[in-house]
Amino acid sequence: MATDDTIPITVEFSGGLELLFANQRKLTLSIPTYNENRTRSNIAFLVQHLCDNLMKDPRKDMFVLDGTVRPGILVLINEADWELEGEEKYEIQKGDNILFVSTLHGG
Amino acid sequence: MASSTIVESLRKQIASCEAQLKDLRRQLAEAEHYQQQQREQDSLHQTTAAYSDPFTHDMSYGIHDDFRSEVFAALSHVEVGSPSRKWPLDKTEYKRYGRQLIMPEIGLQGQLCLKEASVLIVGVGGLGCPAAAYLVGSGVGTVGLIDGDIVEESNLHRQVLHSTASVGMSKVDSARVALNSLNPNVRLVAHPSRLTSESAISILQDYDVVLDCTDTPASRYLISDACVLLGKPLVSASALRTDGQLMVLNYPPRPVGDPSGGPCYRCVFPKPPPAESVVSCGDGGILGPVVGVMGVLQALEAIKLLTRQTNEVFRHVEPKPADPPTLLIFSAYSNPMFRSIRLRNRRQKCAACSAQSSVTPEALKSGSLDYVQFCGTISPINALASNERISAENYAKIRLEVNPYTGMEPDKDSHILVDVREKVQFGLCSLEGSLNVPFSTITTTLPNLANTWHNDEIPQAQGWVTELKNHPEKPIFVICRLGNDSQLSVKKMKELGLDHSGQRWIGDIKGGLKAWRNNVDREFPEY
Ligand SMILES: [Zn+2]
Numbered sequence: 001m002a003t004d005d006t007i008p009i010t011v012e013f014s015g016g017l018e019l020l021f022a023n024q025r026k027l028t029l030s031i032p033t034y035n036e037n038r039t040r041s042n043i044a045f046l047v048q049h050l051c052d053n054l055m056k057d058p059r060k061d062m063f064v065l066d067g068t069v070r071p072g073i074l075v076l077i078n079e080a081d082w083e084l085e086g087e088e089k090y091e092i093q094k095g096d097n098i099l100f101v102s103t104l105h106g107g
Numbered sequence: 108m109a110s111s112t113i114v115e116s117l118r119k120q121i122a123s124c125e126a127q128l129k130d131l132r133r134q135l136a137e138a139e140h141y142q143q144q145q146r147e148q149d150s151l152h153q154t155t156a157a158y159s160d161p162f163t164h165d166m167s168y169g170i171h172d173d174f175r176s177e178v179f180a181a182l183s184h185v186e187v188g189s190p191s192r193k194w195p196l197d198k199t200e201y202k203r204y205g206r207q208l209i210m211p212e213i214g215l216q217g218q219l220c221l222k223e224a225s226v227l228i229v230g231v232g233g234l235g236c237p238a239a240a241y242l243v244g245s246g247v248g249t250v251g252l253i254d255g256d257i258v259e260e261s262n263l264h265r266q267v268l269h270s271t272a273s274v275g276m277s278k279v280d281s282a283r284v285a286l287n288s289l290n291p292n293v294r295l296v297a298h299p300s301r302l303t304s305e306s307a308i309s310i311l312q313d314y315d316v317v318l319d320c321t322d323t324p325a326s327r328y329l330i331s332d333a334c335v336l337l338g339k340p341l342v343s344a345s346a347l348r349t350d351g352q353l354m355v356l357n358y359p360p361r362p363v364g365d366p367s368g369g370p371c372y373r374c375v376f377p378k379p380p381p382a383e384s385v386v387s388c389g390d391g392g393i394l395g396p397v398v399g400v401m402g403v404l405q406a407l408e409a410i411k412l413l414t415r416q417t418n419e420v421f422r423h424v425e426p427k428p429a430d431p432p433t434l435l436i437f438s439a440y441s442n443p444m445f446r447s448i449r450l451r452n453r454r455q456k457c458a459a460c461s462a463q464s465s466v467t468p469e470a471l472k473s474g475s476l477d478y479v480q481f482c483g484t485i486s487p488i489n490a491l492a493s494n495e496r497i498s499a500e501n502y503a504k505i506r507l508e509v510n511p512y513t514g515m516e517p518d519k520d521s522h523i524l525v526d527v528r529e530k531v532q533f534g535l536c537s538l539e540g541s542l543n544v545p546f547s548t549i550t551t552t553l554p555n556l557a558n559t560w561h562n563d564e565i566p567q568a569q570g571w572v573t574e575l576k577n578h579p580e581k582p583i584f585v586i587c588r589l590g591n592d593s594q595l596s597v598k599k600m601k602e603l604g605l606d607h608s609g610q611r612w613i614g615d616i617k618g619g620l621k622a623w624r625n626n627v628d629r630e631f632p633e634y
Contacts, residue, residue: 015436015609016348016391019547042148054376056550057547057550058551059358060552071381071383072376072379072381073380074376076448079446079447079448081451083451084451099438102380102384103376104351104386105327105385106345106346106386106393107233107320107344107390
């Protein structure tokens, strides 16, 4: 039920992060349009929301460290590095695709 | 502001002049080539003329034109074979590279670019082997190989240059043998040791392009820093399980402080990941073709970089700005398997490539930059007290021998053996009578289960807790692959109250199944 109160988005995980989310590579979900401070939900909100509500693994620091995604994770908003979009402050839009990629090191 | 415009404009002018110069050189080469051909034809005709005199006098009549042309052909054939006639490539090279030579992307000039080029491959493993094979196959003039490891049997499913016979040999030597038989025209340079911060600059400086085929964050930062300082493009790839990633970094390789250069590894990942989050192929697993795909793509990107000039200058293709930096993600079990992600440009405050850079050649050479420390290390897990642990040998006595004090027969039912490896690994081999409770299940089990039954998954996940609670009198022995997860599992089991406030013994088997194999049962499989 995508009303004006919620924003439907797609969240994807790659590079092993899916293992923290019960092996799901793609999630379709709705997040509140406004968070408790009555400000638009942004990436920072989404990250906390995923960590608190959807992450199955108790090792939260594998995803979030010091209040933001841990080093070694790229956040990609609609196929582009989040640094091009305003990072954590990017306000999530209807239908956005947010991809979290953990860097790999094997070779 | 104005000075940066001037710098930019001068740079463009230089690039344009260089392109013109290259074009002129090509025209000169072509003109010389034509001149040479003309000379040969002229001398051929003179020779023929000298011979043709007697022909016209008394023998020419009655000699068939076909025969004459055969004579010319024979004479000209001698000419072609003589050393005076210079083709840009050796006859065998035309044959060997023929299939790529006829492609407009390569052509004669592209092949000459490859022949003049040198590529350094750091790491001759799952990425480096296929990358090296294709680059050597394509006729890159010089290929350098760095690796300090020796070939192990567990490498062979993916490290395609090494063979069963080369197990125990250094990877660099093993690769040299294979690559030399693939293409003896290529000069191979061996660096049979690990790349260090002190040696990085002096080794990398001799090459045009560097391929990062290593497997640790520390080496990735080191290679990137050295490439930035030396102005070398870097083709970086990695792979784990069913996923791979590829980036072309520091391209274009502009000087440190020039924001128009391509981003470096530090721009993309300014901080290293926590050491606990880094999973190796040995722990996480790797599918051979997955890492193979990534290595092949590295070779492809290197060939594209090395022949790029050719396309612009000789095919008169409009010089395009370099492609925007991207991360290519390969995911073997996703659909589509490939996706390309637009990366950021150079980071304004990058520690390596920005004007505020703190990474200098001197710091690198002196070894004052400790990459291993920068990336952190995992200290060996030591979570349990000594009375919570038992050696594999002593556990074997419990299983296999009569108790010398009580005279009791050994009994597997006297205790519970919990194997906390993941289900797939447990399926490969396990000790008889052991109960499999995967580590991932244990860590995700919540302490106060009774209150959190709102989710379908919880009762299933807590089944193992109930099962273990059903036999409160039996001690629990926990085993895993190497003896790390078992310690954490023991702690967690105690937190979950399975030790009945200390009434039941719960402990782990030190060193896990590895110790069991080394000290008790040599027949237990190693994987
Ligand atoms: Zn940088």
